[in-house]
Amino acid sequence: MIESKLLKVKKWVDLNEAAIRLSIALDEPVNTLDLMELALEGELVLSVKFPFDKKYIARRMYEEHTPMGVRLKKLFKFECFFRHGNNLNEDEYLEEERKYIYQHYENFLASEVGSDLSEEQKSFTYYCENIKMVEWGYGEIGYLKENIYELSMLGAESIDVMWLIQQNREREMEELTNLDGVILRGSDGELYNLQEKFDDEFIRDMKSDSSSETKNNILDKFKLNERHYFPAGGLPVGCELGMSPVNMSLFERKLSEDESKIPEQLVLTTLGAALNEITSSSARKWTQGDLAIRIADKKIPGLSERTINGIFARCKKQYKSM
Template sequence: MSKLFKLKQWLTLEDAAKRLSTTLGGQVTVADILQLALDGSLRLSVNFVNHAYAKCCRRVPIKEATYQEVPSIENPAITVRLYKGPRTDSEVFEYKDGLVKLIGIYTLSMVGAERLDVDHRLQMETSGPVVTLIDLDGTFVENGDGYIYQVRDIHQDKKISADNSYPAGGLPDDAVLVMRTSDITRFEASLDAEDEEPSKTNTTERENLLKMLGGMALLLAEKGGKYKRGNKPNAASIANEVSELIEHHPNSNLYGMSTRNIREKLSEAIRLLADS
């Protein structure tokens, strides 16, 4: 690994393609990177060169999210759930007050219109069709602090405020897609691990390891603050901290250590400990 690569926090997609071409021993194009990102094999980020505005959102499991029952627009006789922000099948992004300014590098969440932007760029790289789909929930990015940010546009000739903003239909025109060097390292580590023999850990050993993990999460939650949500450990915040710590640990093996994977394992561990 070159010293310059270690010093850099991110690479352009073109430089990332050159790096991976060397790693894989064959030509890797920007289109390959975009396709791998859409497939979920690697993470892309965006550089907000001239900043952007966003709503900061809490990530709340959908079973724990608050909502109101309101009449359906299509059929007032039927009620629907109105959450405090956009939602996926498993989470609700509950809005916090006000707007925040995004400057620098943020990771694409790949749950909203940012995914369509990546697909559009891929189609342009491969002379494909124009992507005309839209995502009404907007564009989402994150930076490892446990929150997710919905990029907002400001109504023309209006004061910059949350009330005068609306969900952006895509990334700003002056935003640049990039790759964090830590994500490149993680992807390379995952390729090296594919040739390794799978773990022989049996079910009992795995459950015991998960229980120990759950116990450590409970211990950390006792300190309160961002590590606790209600009476339970905040798996998302703990996972983000663990992921950041591992990324900066020298010679660490990053295979299987994505923030999402850590969060899922923590949630599983806490459930297993509660049921035992």
């Protein structure tokens, strides 16, 4: 990353500044659309900056690992209610539940055909007790303590980025929804599910509130009631997208590492072309730039002027380190 004293203390820059700085560092044009598309593809990490004058509410998220047998029983109970209501007796219910779980078990075996699972790992008991279903768990509701968070791209925030890309291209976009809501990553590495409040009329109509509101003491009135909130469908109005200097440096380093893997054939071709120019031309003092331009003019596949200069730079660095 281009040296900047200010970047050493800044926690965030907007997308326009990030694109400009990366363009300089990478020596090729980078725009905000590039950054948003790369973020969707998981190549870099964007951040969101919330307004200073507002407070936002979220719940911490964590992974829950539930044994497949336990989870499938819960799913069947939910599905059975809509399919059969309360019309099944106990024996019928248990039989339908067994069929439901066994069908998922057979699907699991079919998906693992050709794998190196042991006979024990293929057993029904192992599947129910040791194979885990990963789901989101949620902590208590509370106010976000920071105003800058990374976009995890696991929830509805990815839809917002898609919408911005389509809007900049003046294209229509179908309405999309992610029921998990907006999922942010804090500086502590934890995930947070951004929350949105139901409207006041809906809250007043909630039966659970009508019976308990009068019993709450004055302090309880200032506490957040998680029943009044739900996962936000998108990023709030007034927030800005950008990148942290740390993630900008990580992205640049990632590209630099890829560029450092220069095929041996290109290195040999470059050296051969350089030697040919030096030994076959009249006496003159060649500069690196002159050589790069002369070799690039030969239109050798894979050897652009920038690639040649990159090879020369690495050669000089290696030579000086000896």
